[in-house]
Amino acid sequence: MNWILLASGSAFFAGITAVLAKIGIRNVNSNLATAIRTIVVLVFSWLMVFIKGSQTGLADIDARSLVFLVLSGLATGASWLCYFKALQLGDVNKVAPVDKSSTVLTVLLAFLFLGEPVTLYEGIGIVGIALGTWLMIEKKESTEEVSRAWLVYALLSAVFASLTSILGKVGIEGVDSTLGTAIRTIVVLFMAWLVVFIQKTESQIGDIDRHSWIYLILSGLTTGLSWLCFYAALQTGPASVVLPIDKLSILVTIFFSWILLKEKLLARSAIGLVILTAGTLCMLL
Numbered sequence: 001m002n003w004i005l006l007a008s009g010s011a012f013f014a015g016i017t018a019v020l021a022k023i024g025i026r027n028v029n030s031n032l033a034t035a036i037r038t039i040v041v042l043v044f045s046w047l048m049v050f051i052k053g054s055q056t057g058l059a060d061i062d063a064r065s066l067v068f069l070v071l072s073g074l075a076t077g078a079s080w081l082c083y084f085k086a087l088q089l090g091d092v093n094k095v096a097p098v099d100k101s102s103t104v105l106t107v108l109l110a111f112l113f114l115g116e117p118v119t120l121y122e123g124i125g126i127v128g129i130a131l132g133t134w135l136m137i138e139k140k141e142s143t144e145e146v147s148r149a150w151l152v153y154a155l156l157s158a159v160f161a162s163l164t165s166i167l168g169k170v171g172i173e174g175v176d177s178t179l180g181t182a183i184r185t186i187v188v189l190f191m192a193w194l195v196v197f198i199q200k201t202e203s204q205i206g207d208i209d210r211h212s213w214i215y216l217i218l219s220g221l222t223t224g225l226s227w228l229c230f231y232a233a234l235q236t237g238p239a240s241v242v243l244p245i246d247k248l249s250i251l252v253t254i255f256f257s258w259i260l261l262k263e264k265l266l267a268r269s270a271i272g273l274v275i276l277t278a279g280t281l282c283m284l285l
Helices: 002-024 030-052 054-060 063-089 092-100 102-113 120-136 146-171 177-199 202-207 210-236 239-247 249-260 267-282
Strands: none
Touching (some): 002 092, 002 210, 002 239, 002 249, 030 054, 030 063, 030 177, 030 202, 030 210, 054 177, 063 092, 092 146, 092 249, 092 267, 102 120, 102 146, 177 202, 239 249, 249 267
16 A cells, blocks of 8 residues: 555645745745756656656657647746746745646636536536635735735636646647656746746846755755655556545645744635635545
């Protein structure tokens, strides 16, 4: 039953990534921070490729699949850039549930553009995730634009994340998932650093303090460790159980945002978290 431990490890590392990144980007340009941590993620993604022996599939990737890999990589990069900007502006316990709504958007886009049917359980899950997310976005009396700027970036992150999944469904079914992830990460790396150079923020690297470096690298490492655990769990365990366990990462995120960031979860948000979690699990039935 080692796969249960691996799936739990995947959820743990995925859940704590957002908290570590939040700490790491407090005094760092969010795009520069994304570019830096993507280097760490890239190393891990290709490590997985060679562990699985998937590199042999590089020669079998046709032009159509390569195009969709690049497009999905661009969507992934846009999602990451928006996500970490949202983390920099807002509380983790608000950004994380909005990001989880990408699951709902993926199902809806697949229904509209791919003709994939929506099952009863998925319909219930969509309602649960939407309601839970709404409850977790606590309303505050503030007229400052920045107070809601995080929500715009979090929503954009969810949209681009769902597009990543749809592009994958359309054009890269025949490509090993680990290899596809590694190739997409290369695209993300180039995209992230292109944004950095366009904004001319690369000069700020020397201004990043030791504390921020540690947490940025740790967030990259936890992302890589989550991927390693997830794919290892899928190799020996049933996907129908591994996936729900992995989706529970939001509980880890909320817990550590309370412990490390002192972010409070009010009654309304707690109820939303329960409904969101139930909706997520319902979609996997």
